[in-house]
Amino acid sequence: MSGLGRISHRDISSEIVRRIAERLWEPGALIPGEQALAAEFGCSRATVNRALQDLARSGILERRRKAGTRVSLNPVREARFVIPLVRQEIEAKGAAYGYRLLGCEPVTPDEELRARLGFGKPARMLHVRCLHLADGAPYQYEDRWINLDAVPEAGGVSFSAVSPNEWLVTNAPFSRAEFIFRAAHAGGEEAALLGVPEGGAVFVAERLTWLADKPVTFVRMVHPPSHRVVTEL
């Protein structure tokens, strides 16, 4: 606790974390109520409430009305990953962003892709493939399908200067998305483009988005094995 001035909710948070760390309050144990803590710290209940809510949000505490507040038995049930634009991701690392369009053509999706997107009937889609570079080195191979029924304007875009990633962010809102992370073996073309041996390990992120139950886009983003997805809690 900072000896001067008023008590901040951060002071309370860190003091509570300290007590948990030092086993004064064991996992699963009930901790004092908000009134008691407010009295102890000499601050208002609202301040204690904010500190406890912060800790509950981060999974350290569990709160239930009437039952009180407990130290979590199994903290952290979820991790949050930020999904930025590729360009921002690259520039944030201090590297120069590069972009190369590899192909852009209207196609009729095959059975597998339609099943994936939850399409009943065939549809017109745009297939765009491109490469994102960091300081000239391959960073991400983007293999994307855009549903022209959901985003008809995409049909008139060349994607030679602006990547589909960036164009869609400001032109195709979505209400639901699904992410998949996995490891895979690089296929022939991907391998050559990313500069990894054929069959070598690559990191794959896939994203599907819908706007009001209508598929918008499916994208497969392939990274060299040096890629890392990082998050902090």
Added chain:
Amino acid sequence: MSGLGRISHRDISSEIVRRIAERLWEPGALIPGEQALAAEFGCSRATVNRALQDLARSGILERRRKAGTRVSLNPVREARFVIPLVRQEIEAKGAAYGYRLLGCEPVTPDEELRARLGFGKPARMLHVRCLHLADGAPYQYEDRWINLDAVPEAGGVSFSAVSPNEWLVTNAPFSRAEFIFRAAHAGGEEAALLGVPEGGAVFVAERLTWLADKPVTFVRMVHPPSHRVVTEL
């Protein structure tokens, strides 16, 4: 807005989201100040503040003192991944959980590991290696280091029946964690244990945890390439 009763911070949040979705407030635009919104909604500034802070935390708004509150130009989309216990993860798929301890020994961490954990000085750690199986098939190879200064009780646990994953969850609270997802090539031992060819692609999840700036544990979880981390928004 709900016509009855007081205005909730949720009412304000959803109304603001609606205005952004309908382009009444364009990306990058300045929105009214807290006082103005409080007057408009007929509630106190604290309530507006809470709504705006929630939206700023989720990346929809950007706030700066004196500059005011703006609609984010690139709404940061974030993905939430649940990080369950391995056993729960396997049982949730309807498979039978199996566990095999491979090794458990006190060690002094090398330079690289200490740098990773932010250790200044050497420390006593416990190195535990084990395998988690789903219906008898290798599911995850767990390679873990536990800081015995932070969790001394771990020194007295055999980990032959209970996995370190499960033991730590109920015995070693933490206040900060870092997750990393990546692809890698399987090393000799891992490959054999997971039943993949040596050098084949594997999915690696790493987790570091701290309790009040003291490192608690570092774990490397290696999965066969069939593994998928999935999330929905």
Added chain:
DNA sequence: GAGTGGTCTAGACCACTCA
């Protein structure tokens, strides 16, 4: 310097849930 968000207070009422 002035305007904005950040936070704390003291009090109040409500909603949920356990006994």
Added chain:
DNA sequence: GAGTGGTCTAGACCACTCC
């Protein structure tokens, strides 16, 4: 029913940052 957290109010002061 009673106790706990959840939330709102009205007011205040502060900290930061832009002009």
